[in-house]
Amino acid sequence: MKKMVYQIPGVKPMPLAVGAELYLEELYRFENKKSMVSSSETPSSVIQRIDRNSFHIRLDDSFRLPLYHFLVNDRLFIGKNLPPFLAVGADKIDPHYLIELEYFGFSIERKSLLKDVKMLFPADDVVISAQELIWLDDDLLKHPGLKASLVKPQSQGESLYNLLPAVATSLFSPFDHVFYAQFSQQIIACEDPILEVGKQSLPKNFGFGLNRADVFNGAHKSGVVEGINLKTHVSKIKRELETGWEATGREQSLETYLAEGFYYPFTLFQLNILAAEAGKEVRLVDSEVQRDTADAIFTMDDDPIVNVYESFQRVFFYGNQWLSRVWFFIPPMISAKIIKRQYKYSSGEQHICIYALTLDYLLRFYPLKVGNVTGD
Known part of the structure; x- marks a missing residue:
C-alpha cells in the first residue's frame, strides 16, 4: 500500500527524525519569491515529529499561506490546495460544510469542502497522531481550467x-x-x-x-x-x-x-x-x-x-x-x-x-x- 501511494506523482514523503522540524514556508513555491512576506527571512511555522507516532504543527500568527491536512491510515497528508487531496481518497463532499456555509457564512472546526480535510489558520497549534508525513504537490491533480469566457464582457x-x-x-x-x-x-x-x-x-x-x-x-x-x-x-x-x-x-x-x-x-x-x-x-x-x-x-x-x-x-x-x-x-x-x-x-x-x-x-x-x- 505504501509503495502505491509513493508512486503517485506529486506525493512526496517527508521523512523526519524524532525531534526534527520542517519549516512549512519552505514547502511553498511561488513564481514571485520576493512576495513571500509571511515566509521571508525568518520562517517560524513548523511541523515537528514528536515521536514515531505523532506530529506537531505550529503556525505563527502571521502565517498567511493556505494549508490543509488529511489523516488516513496513519498517514498525514498536507498541501496548499484542495484538489490534490482527491487523488489520495479525500473525494467526498462534506455536507456539514455546505450547511454551515449556507446558514452561517462560515464553517466551524476548520472544515473544508472535502470531508475530513481540515484547514489550518494562523496561530493554529495541533498535534496529530500519524506515522508518516506526506506533502501533496499541485501537479497531483490538474484542474480542468474553468477560465474560458462565457460571454464577451461588455459590462x-x-x-x-x-x-x-x-x-x-x-x-x-x-x-x-x-x-x-x-x-x-x-x-x-x-x-x-x-x-x-x-x-x-x-x-x-x-x-x-x-x-x-x-x-x-x-x-x-x-x-x-x-x-x-x-x-x-x-x-x-x-x-x-x-x-x-x-x-x-x-x-x-x-x-x-x-x-x-x-x-x-x-x-x-x-x-x-x-x-x-x-x-x-x-x-x-x-x-x-x-x-x-x-x-x-x-x-x-x-x-x-x-x-x-x-x-x-x-x-x-x-x-x-x-x-x-x-x-x-x-x-x-x-x-x-x-x-x-x-x-x-x-x-x-x-x-x-x-x-x-x-x-x-x-x-x-x-x-x-x-x-x-x-x-x-
Missing part, C-alpha cells in the same frame, strides 16, 4: 459573471457573494505584495439570521438532506456558538464574537487562497470606511446569459442533478419563489444564486462524490 456584471467558474476553482468551494470575484480582480491589479482589506468592506451577512435561513429552507427539498436534519444541525451549531460566546462573559457583542472568532479567519483564509496564486498576501485591517453598496452588480434586468437569477433556474435543467434534485429542489416555480425571497432579503448580493452556480461548477467538473451519486 462590469458580465466580466464578474465570467469569473465565477475560475474563482470557484481557486477556492475549491462555493461562495455566496460577488465580493470574491471582485477581489480576484483587485489582487491581480494590486502592485504591492501585501493587500490590506478593511473588515468593513467584507460582506456583512454572516451568522444565523432568519431571513437568510428562509432563503435556504425554501431551496432544500425537505428538512433532511444526506441524512442530516437541517433544523437540528443548524440549532446545534447556533447553540454551540452562543455557548462559546457566553463563556467569554459576553464582553463583546455576539456579532463581534462571531466575526473575530469565526468569520474573519475563515474569510481571510479564502482571500489568501486567491492572493497566493498571484504570489501575494492579504491582511485584514480595521477600517471605518464603508464599502459602497449603492448599485447592485447583478440585477433582475441583466441579459439572460449573464443573469444570475435565470442561471439559478437553469441549474435545475442543465446543472448537476444531485445539486438540483437532491441537495436542493429548485424547479422553476419553486426557484422563482426563492429568488423573490432572496431579492427582498438582499438584492445586491444574490447569495443563493451565486452559491448554487459555483457549487454546480465544482460538481460538474471534478470527480466529487456526493451521497450515493458521483458528480456528473
Whole structure:
C-alpha cells in the first residue's frame, strides 16, 4: 500500500527524525519569491515529529499561506490546495460544510469542502497522531481550467459573471457573494505584495439570521438532506456558538464574537487562497470606511446569459442533478419563489444564486462524490 501511494506523482514523503522540524514556508513555491512576506527571512511555522507516532504543527500568527491536512491510515497528508487531496481518497463532499456555509457564512472546526480535510489558520497549534508525513504537490491533480469566457464582457456584471467558474476553482468551494470575484480582480491589479482589506468592506451577512435561513429552507427539498436534519444541525451549531460566546462573559457583542472568532479567519483564509496564486498576501485591517453598496452588480434586468437569477433556474435543467434534485429542489416555480425571497432579503448580493452556480461548477467538473451519486 505504501509503495502505491509513493508512486503517485506529486506525493512526496517527508521523512523526519524524532525531534526534527520542517519549516512549512519552505514547502511553498511561488513564481514571485520576493512576495513571500509571511515566509521571508525568518520562517517560524513548523511541523515537528514528536515521536514515531505523532506530529506537531505550529503556525505563527502571521502565517498567511493556505494549508490543509488529511489523516488516513496513519498517514498525514498536507498541501496548499484542495484538489490534490482527491487523488489520495479525500473525494467526498462534506455536507456539514455546505450547511454551515449556507446558514452561517462560515464553517466551524476548520472544515473544508472535502470531508475530513481540515484547514489550518494562523496561530493554529495541533498535534496529530500519524506515522508518516506526506506533502501533496499541485501537479497531483490538474484542474480542468474553468477560465474560458462565457460571454464577451461588455459590462462590469458580465466580466464578474465570467469569473465565477475560475474563482470557484481557486477556492475549491462555493461562495455566496460577488465580493470574491471582485477581489480576484483587485489582487491581480494590486502592485504591492501585501493587500490590506478593511473588515468593513467584507460582506456583512454572516451568522444565523432568519431571513437568510428562509432563503435556504425554501431551496432544500425537505428538512433532511444526506441524512442530516437541517433544523437540528443548524440549532446545534447556533447553540454551540452562543455557548462559546457566553463563556467569554459576553464582553463583546455576539456579532463581534462571531466575526473575530469565526468569520474573519475563515474569510481571510479564502482571500489568501486567491492572493497566493498571484504570489501575494492579504491582511485584514480595521477600517471605518464603508464599502459602497449603492448599485447592485447583478440585477433582475441583466441579459439572460449573464443573469444570475435565470442561471439559478437553469441549474435545475442543465446543472448537476444531485445539486438540483437532491441537495436542493429548485424547479422553476419553486426557484422563482426563492429568488423573490432572496431579492427582498438582499438584492445586491444574490447569495443563493451565486452559491448554487459555483457549487454546480465544482460538481460538474471534478470527480466529487456526493451521497450515493458521483458528480456528473
